[in-house]
Amino acid sequence: MIKDLKSEIEQIVEPILAQEGFELVEIKLSRYKKNFRLQIFVDSDHGVTLDECSHLSRLVGTALDTDDVIESRYILELSSPGLDRPLHNQRDFQRCIGKDVKIEIIDEDDNDIVTGTLKTMEDDILCLSGEKGEVKVPLTKVRQGKIIF
Secondary structure, eight states, X not given: OHHHHHHHHHHHHHHHHHHTTOEEEEEEEEEEXXXXXXXXXXXXXXXXXXXXXXXXXXXXXXXXXXXXXXXXXXXXXXXXXXXXXXXXXXXHHHTTTTSEEEEEEOOSSXXXXXXXXXXXXXXXXXXXXXXXXXXXXXXXXXXXXXXXX
């Protein structure tokens, strides 16, 4: 039920965010007794300000209430995923070019971790420069990445 509800919420929220110039990063939906907690994480190339979160929250809340998607009471939290969010997809890594990152690699034998400065990303291949020299990692082999602060 929650998975279907998340999907329905995503279909409503994503076009609103896109029209405002934002990307839906993640939706978290949890239930406590009869109430829901809906967390929506958004991002954009220029980041997300508090005023933008407030504006988007009003737009999204109005759309969800109009469509009556969530039949019970709910708390809506809309925010940026934060600087330390996991990196998973091409867009996440594209934003991090020039930054120091730690990447967990999926390997058949064991898990490996590579750290270094993300230099480029071409054809879904990450190119890092680190202590071991230049390392190339296919995006399909990445479990997740993190920015190193």
